[in-house]
Amino acid sequence: MKEAARQARAENHLVGLVPTMGALHEGHLSLVRRAKQECSRVYASLFVNPKQFGPNEDFAKYPRTFESDAAQFAELGVDALFAPAADDIYPGGFSSYVNVDGISDRLEGRSRPGHFRGVATVVLKLFEIAQPDFAYFGRKDAQQVAVIQRMVRDLNLNVQIVVCPIVREADGLALSSRNAYLNPEERRAATILYRALQAARAEIAAGTRDALEIQNRIRTVFNSEPLARLDYAEVVAADDFEPVARVSRASYVLVAAHLGKTRLLDNMLVEIPEKNPTELVCHI
Numbered sequence: 001m002k003e004a005a006r007q008a009r010a011e012n013h014l015v016g017l018v019p020t021m022g023a024l025h026e027g028h029l030s031l032v033r034r035a036k037q038e039c040s041r042v043y044a045s046l047f048v049n050p051k052q053f054g055p056n057e058d059f060a061k062y063p064r065t066f067e068s069d070a071a072q073f074a075e076l077g078v079d080a081l082f083a084p085a086a087d088d089i090y091p092g093g094f095s096s097y098v099n100v101d102g103i104s105d106r107l108e109g110r111s112r113p114g115h116f117r118g119v120a121t122v123v124l125k126l127f128e129i130a131q132p133d134f135a136y137f138g139r140k141d142a143q144q145v146a147v148i149q150r151m152v153r154d155l156n157l158n159v160q161i162v163v164c165p166i167v168r169e170a171d172g173l174a175l176s177s178r179n180a181y182l183n184p185e186e187r188r189a190a191t192i193l194y195r196a197l198q199a200a201r202a203e204i205a206a207g208t209r210d211a212l213e214i215q216n217r218i219r220t221v222f223n224s225e226p227l228a229r230l231d232y233a234e235v236v237a238a239d240d241f242e243p244v245a246r247v248s249r250a251s252y253v254l255v256a257a258h259l260g261k262t263r264l265l266d267n268m269l270v271e272i273p274e275k276n277p278t279e280l281v282c283h284i
């Protein structure tokens with residue numbers, strides 16, 4: 001991978017990297033398509049990163065579908081697929097980590113201690129190995145994007161982060177490799193995350209700015225679905241993920257919920273232009 005990256009740079013290619021953990025779906029493929037539009041060399045990585053899973057999480061049972069993933073990347077014209085073994089990424093005695101303090105400690109970080117340290121560390125390594133000009137991430141994992149953007153800024157990395165929209169099923173459920181864990185009942189109930197965000201969007205469109213009111217609206221929607229257990233509903237500033245009392249400029253409304261043993265995430269980006277607040281946009 002390093003050799004390919006060196007050659008691409010020598011040939012003045014614009015290099016795009018799409019990091020994934022595999023078990024591909026349209027969400028992943030949308031990142032590859034975007035990269036193909038913007039870059040003359042596109043690399044994908046496929047690595048189920050042990051360091052971003054907690055001891056009681058689903059590392060062992062995470063879906064692994066290498067053959068079909070590789071075929072799908074090839075079909076979309078990915079120039080190289082980087083699929084290292086865990087020992088190659090973390091050789092014996094590995095002891096260097098990236099901590100993005102603050103952002104990493106809240107929400108997902110609180111529910112999953114060490115998760116963002118694992119993410120930031122592997123993403124920095126992937127950037128070092130593949131040397132991309134652009135790296136493509138989905139807004140589905142909004143806090144992950146914020147952690148990576150902060151790392152890129154703080155450590156002066158020569159890569160531009162491109163954030164791509166959330167790809168959804170027809171009924172609104174955000175695509176996720178973990179949706180495969182849901183039984184039919186849970187799958188049906190899982191649209192509750194999307195429906196709660198839609199209700200929050202309606203509140204905001206009607207003029208509500210107060211975060212507590214928006215959170216309460218989401219909780220009420222969740223109360224109608226006995227199969228779902230809300231983990232958190234939060235309104236945060238888009239850049240630092242600090243909770244805000246009122247939605248303003250660029251805020252995320254975030255939800256995490258358990259459907260049986262499966263934990264799912266979803267979010268909505270709310271943009272309110274300072275000069276013209278009536279031109280508010282909610283990206284679900």
Ligand code: AMP
Pocket residue numbers: 019020021022026027028030031136137138139140141164165166167168174175176177
């Ligand atoms: P993962 O394989 O889960 O680590 O995801 C790899 C990349 O795909 C990350 O940047 C995710 O944010 C992105 N991604 C996952 N699901 C979606 C989705 N439904 N829409 C857009 N991007 C997604």
